[in-house]
Amino acid sequence: MTATADAEAAANELMPLAEYLGSVLRRLRALPPLDLDLTQAHGNVLANDVLAPHPYPAFDQAAIDGYAARWEDLTGAGRVGSHPSLGRFEGGRPVRLNVVGDLGAASWRPVRLNPGTCFSVAAGAPLPIGSDVVVPVHWTDQGMAAVEIQHAPKRGSGVRRAGDEVAAGQVLAPAGAYVTPAMVATFAASGIGHVVVRPSPRVVVVATGDELVDVGRPSQPGQIVDANSHALTAAAVEAGALAYRIGICDDDPEGLRGLLEDQTLRADLIITTGGTGTGPGDMLRRVLSRRDPGRGAVEFTDVALSPGATLGFGTVGGEEVPVVCLPGEPGSALIGFEVLARPVIQLLAGAEPVFRTSVKAHLLETISSPGGLREFRPAHVAERRGGGHTVQPLAGGPYTLSGLAEANGLLVLGERVTTAAAGSTVDVLLLDRRR
Structure with missing residues (x-):
């Protein structure tokens, strides 16, 4: 059997991503509502x-500064050209009206408008009873005791009636x-x-591993800088969560279990990164897979996903707080967040839909994909003139992290795809980035 056939046979034993996500999301419910x-x-x-x-507005009011008047009193005013806001009145002589008062936005006493009179009004002021038009200031001589109106607006111009908007x-x-x-x-x-409203989910992020060190220095043999807890906390905030970075937890079974149980008091979701494999240093998987009564358990599943095939989901603590376990490799962790943790956050928040918006796009470059796995590859999406989108693949595989730093989308290649030719149509998830 060839290496390619071996790889495809192994992939066939993995759970399809859609099936896995369905099994996880069906176990969750949106958080209880709050009055805020x-x-x-x-x-x-x-x-x-x-x-x-x-209703809004709550009362009839002036929409502009000007003079509140009766439209019938303005029928002799001139008009200019064919300006759409001007009435169609013959003659060019101005109309003279007596100004009987001033009304501001704070005026509250009801007043009535008599024929041949008007009120000077500010935007937001209640309209006098009987008025049905507000003449803009610049269409008048701005008189105080009496005003000359050169042009007549249409009936209802400059007026907002109660309930017009809502x-x-x-x-x-x-x-x-x-x-x-x-x-x-x-x-x-x-x-x-x-x-x-549904409250924003409180998300706690924990990175696990004896090899991890804090940021501010480069990695060296035996030490790996913890990029994941910082990145996943930022990703949770972008998804709408109230996120808290706990930092690094060593591979100490009791310390790990105690830390997670302590966090159940402040979390609606816990996200861990690292330790999801079956190697000698993967303590998290061994600890959380143990089914202790009253302490919850996490099931780790090999999913047909590239990059990062192993994901964990379950509950921890007596409160059975959901926990999502992501791989330790930074690019895989961020892809795992997109496909699993982000939909979980959206579901807890009561948002619909829980998945990112996707578009069909014209592929600009031929690429290969691992058979049997659903691949999510960083990409740059652009709109085409005349409609539609194009997509340029960025670095994937072992370089997924650097590709994600430039990406505004994720190119999705299905399990049956081994080669996607330039010019073909592919699915792309749009990331929430302004580029």
Whole structure:
């Protein structure tokens, strides 16, 4: 049997990635909802539809600075050319109206407009009863006791009626939507001070291994700089989590178990990196695979995934906090985060969909892929003139980490693909990066 055939036979014994993800995600539920103040709710996912309790605007108001008047009183005013905001009135003489008062945004007493009169108004001021137009200041002589109006706007111009933008009972945002700054403004303007949201998952990140040392120095024989806990904490924050980097945990069984159980008090999800293999130094797999009553257990699965074939998922501690175990190689750890940990965070947060947006793209370069494995390769995606996308593969395999640093997408090649020709159409996951 050839080496290629051996590799394909071994890959056939691995669990397909889609099947593995389905088995993991079916075990999870979104976190219980919380009632939060608007400013605290920003960035969270709404647990319920949000309905407007009141209309917006809440009352008829001026949309611009000017003079609130009756449109019938302006029918003699001139018009200029065919400006779309001007009325179609014959004649060119100005209309003169008495200014009977000033109204600002803080005015609250109701006033009535009589024929032949107007009020000077500021944007946001309540409209006088009977007025149906606000004339812009620059269409007048800006008079104080009386004003001459040279041009007549259309009826209703410069006016915002109650409920024009949002009606009472209208759905402002559906359940599952992220709370944005614009949503916060709309909720507040409609009289909403609190909303019910799914809380941001609290994620704890732990790197394991006796060989690990903190950043700030280069790796050397027997020592490897801990890049993973920093990168995975940043990735969890990008996914919308409240992430905490615990740092490095040595390969001490009791120390590892005690640290993880301590973290269950502050975590909705624990992410570990390193120790997922079956080698002599892979302590984490041996410790977490042990099924102790009341302490949870993690199942490690060989998945048809490249890079990084072994992933772990289960629970730890009496609270049965979910734990995701990722490989120790930095590129594999980040790919493992994308395919497993990120969807878990999204599901806990109540977000839909849990997976990143994907597009079809035109491949610019012929590439090979390991048979039997679903490969995720760093790539640069660009929009084509006239529509569609192109994708340029970046460094993968042992160089996945450096490729990811340049990537704005992940090229996905299926288990049956061994070669993807230039010009073919491929799937690409879009990463949340501005490039």
